[in-house]
Amino acid sequence: MHNVVQLHPQALLEQRRNEQTSAIGMMVALGSWGMMFAALFFMYLGLRAHTLAWPPPGLPALPIALPSLNTVVIGCSSVALVRALRSMREGQRRPASLWMLATFVLGLAFVGLQTLLWWTTWQQGLTPSTGTLGTVFYSLTVLHALHVAAGLAVLAYLLGMTLGGRSMAERVTTLRLCGMFWHFVGGVWAFMFVGMFLL
Amino acid sequence: MQGVMTPADIEAAQHLQHIHETPKSFVKHYVFSIDHKYIAKQFLWAGLLFLFFGGMLAMLIRWQWAYPGEAVPVVGNLLFPDTQGAITPPTYNTIFTTHGLIMIFFAITPIMIGCFGNFCIPLMIGARDMAFPWLNLLSFWIFALSQALVLASFCVELGSAAAGWTTYPPLASQVGTPGLGQSLMVLALFVTGVSTIMGAINYITTVIRFRAPGMTWFRMPGTVWGLWLTSILNALFVPVLGSAGLMLLFDRHFGTQFFLTGAAGGTGDPILFQHLFWIFGHPEVYILILPIWGFVIDFMSFFARKPAYWFRGSIYAMITVTVLSAVVYGHHMFVTGMSPLLGQAFMLLTLVISVPAEILFLNWLHTIWKGSIRLTVPMLFGLGTIFVFGLGGLTGIYLGTISTDLYLHDTMFVVGHFHLTMASAAFLGSFGALYLWFPKMYGRLMNPFLGKVHFWFSTVGLTLVFGFQMLAGYAGQQRRLYDPFQYSYLEGLQDLNRFTTYCAFALAIGQLAFVYNFFYSLFAGKRASQNPWELGTIEWTDCASPPVHHNFDRIPVVYRGPHEYNHPEVLEKLGRDWIGQTEEFDPAADAATSDEVAATA
Amino acid sequence: MNIGFTMMNHLKKRLTSLLVTLVALTSATFANAAPVPATGWGLPRDVSVDGHKIDWLINATTFFITILFVIMCIWMAAAVVKHGKDHQAEYDHGDSGHHVAFAMAISAVIFLVVDGNLWFNSTIDVNTTFWNYTEAEKHPEAVRIEINAHQWAWDARYAGPDGKFNTADDIVTLNDIRVPVGVPILFQLASTDVIHSFSLPNLRIKQDAMPGMINRMWTTAKETGEFDIACTQHCGTHHYKMKGLLTILKMDEYKSWSDKMSRIHARGYDPKDQAAKWGWAWKKADTNDDGISVEGKPKSAALAPERSQSVSLAPEARN
C-alpha cells in the first residue's frame, strides 16, 4: 500500500528532483498559457472600453447566479484535488481515488453548468455574432471550458491508473502537474467571473 | 550554489539524468527520435527546405519590382500558366505575404532556435538530453504539421494567405481575404506557435535544471544565454500571437466580431489586433536576434583567441534588451492615431534600447581588438553579422523617432531596416553557426574555400540588396506595391529597383556554393577530429564528433568560463592557447574561482 | 625586428587607404541619396511648410549614424588587419572597473548626444507641429477635408460655404483633392472597409485611415503643383493602384474652384440618397486624444452602407 515509503532513499531523491524539474516545466507552460488568456482579456477590456454602455444597448445582461454557483463548484474541485494529491503522497490509495473522483465530478458539473449558461444566454438571443458582448462571452467561456475538459480527460486517465493498482509513487508527479493546471484553469475562471460577470 | 562542488553534488548530477538506451528500431532512431541532436537535425532540414522555398518567393518579388507584370523567365510558364508566366496582383500579394511568414516562422525560427537550440543547449551545458525529451519529439512533429498546413494553404482555391505577414484585419477577415488559404496559414501560425512554446519550455527548464556541476550562470556560453533568453520571450509572447490568431480564425469562421467593423460588418475594433500583433511582434524581432548575439559573443572570442570582453556586461545588455523588448511595441503604430503622449513614451523607450546595443557592439569590437584573429568561415560570418546588424540597427533610429517615421513608415526603408537586422543578421549568424557546428553534428568538415565564397556572396549581396531597398524607401517607395512605378514620384527608381534585383539574383546564385558544400561534406567531407577549431566549450572537449547518443558517459565537471583563450599560464604550462571548461588545471585555483563565482551568483 | 616594422608600416598604409575608401564610399552613397527629384533618388521634393523639420532630423540621423558606422567598420577592419593570427592575443577579460566605466560612459555619451538629440527635437516637432491639431484648428482660413478611404480610392468631402458636413453644398470628389497653398489643411480620415494609409510623400506626412475610427492629420503646403497621394498600407488586390492626385492651388484659384464645385454639388444634391451622406460632424481638436473615437464609432459604422457591395470585391477579383 505505502509505496512511497518503500522507495530507496536514492530513488526517492531522484524522484523528488524529477518532480521538481517537471514542476518548473509546468510553471513555464502555465506562464505561457496565462499570456494567452491575458491577450483574450486585453481584447475584452479593449472592446468594452470602446463601448459606451455595457452590456451594449439592446443586449441582455449576462446572468450572475449560474456563474456564481460555478465559481463555488470549481473552487471546491480545486480543494478536492489538493486533498487527492496529499493522500497520494501519503500512499493512501482509497482516499486519493475518492478525492480525485470528487474533483472529476465537480469538474464535470462545471462543464454542465456552463452548458446550461450558454443555453440560457442563447435563448435570450445572445449568439457569438451578436455584437462584441456575444463575441467575447462565447469565445472566452468556450475556450476556458475546453481547458476544463482537457483537465478532466487527464484526471479520468489518472483515476483509472490509480484504481488499476499501479504504483502511486509514479503518479504523484503527474497528479501534481495536473493539479497545477487545474488550479490555473480555476484561477482563469476567477478572473473571468470578476471581470465579465461581476463588473 | 552550483559553483560549490561537493562530490555528492557531482554524483547526484550523474543520476539526475539517466542514460537512455540507443534506440534500435529505425523509426525510433530516425523518425520519432527523442534525441535532442537528432531533433536538431530534423529542424535543420525542415528549416533549410523552407528557406529555399521562401528564397524562391523572394526572387519572384524582386522580379516583379524590376519588371512589373512581365513574364517571369524560366519558371514563369510553369508557375503561372494562365497568364503566360506573368504574376497577377492577387498572386503577388500571396507571394510577399507567404514569403514573410515562411521566412520568419518556418525557416529562420526552426534553423536558429529549433536546430541550434536543440543541438547546443544540452551539449554546451553538459546535459545528456533535454529535460523533456518526449515534449521535444512532439515539438518537432507539431512543427512538421504546421509546415504541412502551410503547403496545404497553397493548394486550396484562391491560394494561400494574402493579407501581409502582419495579417491586419479587416483585410485578413473573410470579407477582405476570402478563401481557405488565409485561414490555413493562420492556423499554421497557431500550430507552429504551440511547437515553439513546447521548445521554449524545454530549453528554459533544461538550462535551469540540467547544468553540469560547476556550470554557473556566467560560465554558460553566450550561445546558451541567447537561446535561453529567446526562449523566455517565446514562452511569454508567442501565446499572444496565438491568441490573436485564434480570434482571427473565430472571426473568419465562427461569426464573432473581435476585429470586424465597417463594411466587414460588426462592432469590433481592428486596431486591437495591431496591439496584440506588435505586443508579440516586437519581442519576436528580438527572439530572432538574441541567439545571434549569443553566437557572435562566442565566435568573436573563439576566433580572436581572446576572452570575451566584459562578458557579464554583454549578458546584462542582453537581459536588458529582453526586458525592454516588451515595452516598445508602440513604435510600429505611430501613424495609427496614437496619442502624442503615448507616442513619445514609446519613442523614448525605443531609443533607450540603443544603450545595451552599444554595450554589445563595444564588447564585440573590444574582443577582437588585440586578439589573434583566425579568419575561419564561422568567424567571417560572425564579422559579417556585426556589419549588417550595425547597419540595420543604426537605421532603426530613423524609425524609432516619431517625426522621421511619419515619412518613412510603411516604405521600403522599413523593409530594408528589418531585413538587415532580422533577416541578414539571422541569416549570416545561423550559417556561421552551421559552419561551426557542422563537424560536431555530422562528424565531417565543410570545405572552407566554398564557405568563404558563400560568405562573400551572402554578405555583399545582403548588404547591397537591403541597402538599396532602404534607398528606395528613402525616396518614398512604399512597401508591397505590385507596380511601384504607377506613382509619378517613383518613376525614376526603375533602374535602382532593377539593379537591386540583379544583386538579389547574385545573392541567390551564391547560395549554390553552400548547397554543394553542404551535400558534398555530408557524404564525402574530411572526417572531423573531436575539436577541429580548438575551442574550450564542452561539446568540443568532452564529446566525440558526432557525440554518442547520451552525449556524456559521465556528466563533466566545469571549472571555468567558456572563453579562456591565451591564458598566460595555460600557454606556458600546456603549450596551447586554449583550455577547456572541464579541464582540470590547477584545481586549487579553480576551486577558489568557483567559490567566488558562487558567492556572487 | 626590422621586418616587423616594415610590416607595421605596410599595415598602416593599408589601413589609411582602407579608411579613405570607406569614407569615400559612404559619402558617395549619401551624396547619391541627396535630393535629385528628377531622377527619383533621394527624398522627394518637399512642398510643405514644416517638412524641412523632418528632413533636418533625417539628415541629422544620417550624420550621426554614418560616424558611428564608419568607426565600427574601421575598428573591425583594423582589428582584422593588425591583429591577425600572427599577433599575440592579449589575455584580458575586460571587466576591470575602468573598462566597464569606459563602456558605460561611451554608451551614455552616444545615447545623450544621438538619441537625446533626436528625441528632443522630435518631441518638439511633434508637439508643436505635426500632431498639434489645436493650433492648426485655430487658423481662420484653415481648410477642412474629410477623407473616406475604401478599396481602392479616396473619397474627399469639403464642408462647402456653410462650413457644415453632410449638407447640400458639400463638395465631394474622388481621388482628386485640391487645397490652397499657405494655410493649414486639416484632414479627418476614416475607412469603409480595410485599413488604408493616407500618405503625402511630398509633404512628408501620413496617417492611417481605419474603419471604425476617425484619425486626424494636418499640413501646410508652401508651393503649388500636382503631387501624388499614395496608399501606404497593404489594402488588398489593387493596393498599388490606390493613387490620388493632390493639387495645390493659389488661394484665389482654390476659392473659385471650390465655389464652382459647391454650386454644382448643390444642384445635384439628393436629400433622400442616404449613401451620399457618408461624412461626419467635424471632430473637435480637444476630444479623444487617444484617437479612439467613441462618438466616431457608430458614425463611421454608418459610413456608406452601399459600400459593402464594393467590398464583396473579392472572390472574382482575387481570380
Ligand code: HEM
Ligand atoms: C536597435 C534598434 C532598433 C530600433 C530603434 C528599431 C526600430 C524600429 C521601428 C521604429 C520600426 C517600425 C518602423 C515602421 O513600421 O515605420 C521597426 C520595424 C521593424 N524592425 Fe526594428 N528596430 C531596431 C532593431 C531591430 C532588430 C534588432 C530587429 C530584428 C532582429 C528589428 C526588426 C524589425 C522588423 C521586423 C520591423 C518591421 C516589421 C513590419 O512592419 O513588417 N529591428 N524597427
Ligand SMILES: [Cu+2]
Ligand atoms: Cu519593433
Ligand SMILES: [Cu+2]
Ligand atoms: Cu489602400
